[in-house]
Amino acid sequence: MYPAAFDYRSIASLDEALALLAEHGDAAKVMAGGQSLIPLLKLRFAQPSLVVDIGRMKGMTGVGPHDGWLTIGALTRHVDLERARDLPRQLSLLSEAAHWIQGPFTTALRPDEILTEIRVAASSKPAAGAYNKLERKVGDFATVAVAVQIELEGGKVSKAGIGLTAVGPTNVKATAAEKALVGHEPTDAVIAEAARLAAAAAEPKDDIRGSAEFKKDVVRVYVQRGLKTALARAKEARA
Ligand SMILES: Cc1cc2nc3c(=O)[nH]c(=O)nc-3n(C[C@H](O)[C@H](O)[C@H](O)COP(=O)(O)OP(=O)(O)OC[C@H]3O[C@@H](n4cnc5c(N)ncnc54)[C@H](O)[C@@H]3O)c2cc1C
Known part of the structure; x- marks a missing residue:
């Protein structure tokens, strides 16, 4: 589908871009690389009357x-x-x-x-992360994706972040799983428990990419896999 008609302005300065947004409000949309905005325009999920292209702006x-x-x-x-x-x-x-x-x-x-x-x-402190995404083919929307980040202190996890995507209406921050890691040595058992809690926090739906049950299990596997990768990377960073 073609996008609805819109005016296009390529902008060189932040002040100029902000002035246009102040003038046009919700009717204007900023475009950076256009990789997400153009598909949204084509699907007519967004129908701005003005596209403000900031892609050539200096200093950002x-x-x-x-x-x-x-x-x-x-x-x-x-x-x-x-x-x-x-x-x-x-x-x-x-x-x-x-x-x-x-x-x-x-x-x-x-x-x-x-x-x-x-x-x-x-x-x-030694810190590292990992991102794992399951997709049906390159460039497809994620069936499930999991980002993890850990920080280590004295052999224990001092901070942990676990983000899940495509398994809920928004990205899910798996807080119970994060808490299960902090203050503990990242043993296989601790990692397995964090992975179980993260899967429990996911709220996927059955769709053409797979059943909710399957997606929850992918979350569990990817949290476990991501934490082990992040741990190895954090130890490497410390070395
Ligand atoms: C083949 C492919 C694979 C992809 N895989 C993944 C993936 O695995 N995981 C993932 O998370 N994403 C994925 N994406 C999405 C990709 O990350 C986004 O399309 C890209 O980062 C959007 O950046 P852009 O500069 O093109 O933004 P645009 O398309 O230009 O803008 C996107 C939105 O952000 C707004 N915007 C842009 N810049 C600003 C700004 N500075 N201030 C305010 N609003 C702004 C726009 O108005 C628009 O609403 C994939 C995209 C493609 C094409």
Whole structure:
């Protein structure tokens, strides 16, 4: 399907973009890379009368330490994150992100706001994460995906973050599973219990990608697998 007609403006400065959003409100939509927005326009889930392209705006790219935070510019490419040196050592837990997603296609962002950067608390302790996604073919929506992040201190888990996606109306923060890890040595038994609790927190639905029961079990397996990978990476970071 073709998108509904819209005006297009390519913007060079943040002030100019914010002024357009203030003027047009909900009728305007910001576009960065367009990888999600264009499909949404084509499906007519979004029908803005103005698209404000910020993709060429200067000063919102890059990743690195800044005043005790790790900052990631809103226009940073995935490949730049992948290639960023020392990133895995500095990354701490993305716990605040849970408040950002409010529902399907809905975030806490207001129509006149632009996200300029993400700040993650930098950590000096050994920390690492892992992301596992099950998809029917490359580029498909996730059947189940699980992100985990742990921080170690004295052989025990000092912080843990477990995020589940595609298994509920929003991303799920598996808090009971996180609590089961913190303060404990990450033994096989502790990891298995955290994985069980994370699966219990998932609320998947039966659909063409699989039954709810199957998806819950994938959560369990991916939490277990992700924690073991993160643990090995954190130990490597410490070495
Ligand atoms: C083949 C493929 C595979 C993918 N796999 C995954 C996956 O496994 N996991 C996953 O999480 N995602 C996945 N995605 C989604 C992908 O992460 C997003 O499409 C991409 O990150 C969106 O970035 P963009 O710059 O293209 O945003 P756009 O499409 O330009 O924008 C997306 C939305 O964010 C808003 N927006 C953009 N920038 C700003 C800003 N600075 N301030 C305020 N609002 C803004 C836009 O208005 C729009 O509503 C996949 C996409 C593709 C095409």
